[in-house]
Amino acid sequence: MSLMAAAMCGVDAPETDQPLGIKSRDKLRELLKNGKVEFYAIEQDRYGRTIAELAVTTGDPKEIFVNEKMVSLGMAYHYAKYSGNCPNKAAIEAAEEVARTGRFGVWRTAGAVKPWDYRKTQN
Numbered sequence: 700m701s702l703m704a705a706a707m708c709g710v711d712a713p714e715t716d717q718p719l720g721i722k723s724r725d726k727l728r729e730l731l732k733n734g735k736v737e738f739y740a741i742e743q744d745r746y747g748r749t750i751a752e753l754a755v756t757t758g759d760p761k762e763i764f765v766n767e768k769m770v771s772l773g774m775a776y777h778y779a780k781y782s783g784n785c786p787n788k789a790a791i792e793a794a795e796e797v798a799r800t801g802r803f804g805v806w807r808t809a810g811a812v813k814p815w816d817y818r819k820t821q822n
Contacts, residue, residue: 709782712775773804
């Protein structure tokens with residue numbers, strides 16, 4: 700399965716034409732290229748995409764939970780509306796608190812438009 704036909708459970712990143720959109724995309728690519736990607740399918744959304752949690756193993760005993768990492772770096776938001784079935788929802792919520800209080804990434808700019816609100820203005 701192509702990762703293009705998938706979405707990360709409980710996570711929504713800026714669109715590429717939003718501030719930090721390209722940087723977020725590039726950070727995700729960087730995380731995924733540095734090890735073996737583990738793909739844990741959760742469900743399918745209404746668009747037919749597989750909703751999943753992703754982890755990367757690099758040979759180090761510690762696995763990187765990609766959904767959480769992207770949010771903790773401020774490269775994505777916790778998408779609370781669609782995180783109910785995420786097995787690691789609490790980790791994503793905690794990661795957003797870290798990013799928000801540290802003013803990382805998307806939390807650096809007061810009043811930044813969340814991607815789900817941005818998409819509503821583009822239709």
